[in-house]
Amino acid sequence: MPDINELQDFATQVRRDILRQVHKVNSGHPGGSLGCTEFFTALYQEVMDHNTSFNMDGKEEDLFFLSNGHISPVFYSVLARSGYFPVEELNTFRLIDSRLQGHPTTHEGLPGIRIASGSLGQGMSVALGAAQTKKLNNDDHIVYSLHGDGELQEGQNWEAIMYAAGNKIDNIISTVDLNGQQIDGSTETVLPLGNLKAKFEAFGWDVMEIEDGNDLQQVIDGLKEAKSRTGKGKPVCILMNTVMGNGVDFMMHTHAWHGKAPNDEQLETGLAQNPETLGDY
């Protein structure tokens, strides 16, 4: 198991990868990716029991589904640096003929991806299906999913949330990235989400919070705590507070960098704030 400093280095390198991927093609979504860097690092480097020699069926291992597919840069970086595919392939992000499509897809056969996502609101249903199959297969591994907070405006989530509790799907941990931002502004101004904790609880979920989702230790502890709550008759929800654009000062606390790439100068500034640790691709 890597120690916390090694994991911090991993996260720093992932932030560099995010900035460089998006900068190279002048497109992509750095803000949400940076905000979830600690989550992905904790999940793939510390928490999940997963197999990097990828098999779509994923039997006898934990599974992860990304519902808010636009934060693909962080997903790709962490998959590559965890060993799913060569790190150099990050060079092909969003380019023609690449397996690293703008939004993640199984279509090009990229190892580590089990469902296409991008059109929002579908990931929890998919995760539930996979969790249900794990139960049928007597496979006691966990299914993780990640969702944007703005994404919860999609009604399909609430169908899934209702199903999960009603059918005691207790081998799923769904994390909501609470960064309070979406394309048109804050979630509060676009469409207020209200009290999400109360909402999930009212639907019958076991809800916990991670106060600072950009504190790696807190995320690790939170995910492990969530894992200990599985198998008890309730689906588990983590409300994870993050800062969009975390780790790059001028990208933080704004929705401006939701889907915007840094220019050359901005890239240098961002990279200077995240010095190379594991080696750039």
Place this chain on the structure above:
Amino acid sequence: MKEYKNTGSKDTRSGFGAGLTELGKTNENVVALCADLTGSLKMDDFKANHPERFFQVGIAEANMIGMAAGMTIGGKIPFTGTFANFSTGRVYDQIRQSVAYSGKNVKICASHAGVTLGEDGATHQILEDLGLMKMLPGMTVINTCDYNQTKAATLAIAEHDGPVYLRFGRPKVANFTPEDQKFEIGKALKLYEGTDVTIIATGHLVWEAIQAAVELNEKGISAEVIDIHTIKPLDENAIIESAKKTGCVVTAEEHNFLGGLGESVARTLAENHPTPQEFVATKDTFGESGTPAQLMDKYGLNAAAIVKASEKVLKRK
């Protein structure tokens, strides 16, 4: 002329139910999901015999499709069941992204397609579903004509690796195809050899096409009748060969002429052997309340309409 006998009218959805029941016994990977229409979809037997493999999702079709996609991960073969309208139009994006684009082995099984749903009216009578589904890359699209064929198709799609849309209907219709048939996806069935006109029909219109061929024969017109249960992939060779022989084509379907079987046939012929064609289909309209027979008559979806279209297209040769 060969006589096709109705061995006793049955609904095609019961063929689906019977197929699913059999799959429950023979294929342990088959799971079924239903959105509060278990009885309508004839899924009760499967549910009763395999409660652990039956998933009632409630009135939540989007979640049902997403869950089905997820259930394939780990080796299950999910069959979803609801009305055709709620199986397609309501969940198009879910099918597009989570099933078709993701290449998931989901079988979307849709009952109550077309106007023969009857009295519930246009809100429930989808006439656009074949078009919606055939436009999705990688989607296999099947529209069966009777009980026996629907049962055989249900068994066959479980063996096919990839997303499938299986469309069937509500009313009792003639059951005339063989009980022990082997269903080959993508293979057209020639019901009558003919020389003057080719009638290519799918779903409930196949029986009507048989009646039309008999009537045309009495008028001295030799009609070739093709049952094209698979809209996609289309048996293009069967269509081209028949069109070359007869020189004119009538397509017949319980669907809008925009986006349906007729347009697929027209494209095939335009590319390979341009041929005059008439369309027995609804003409860019919604349905309405009525009995199935009244609606088939009003919207020109029966043997009489096929005869009329055949006589018309013959003059265009």
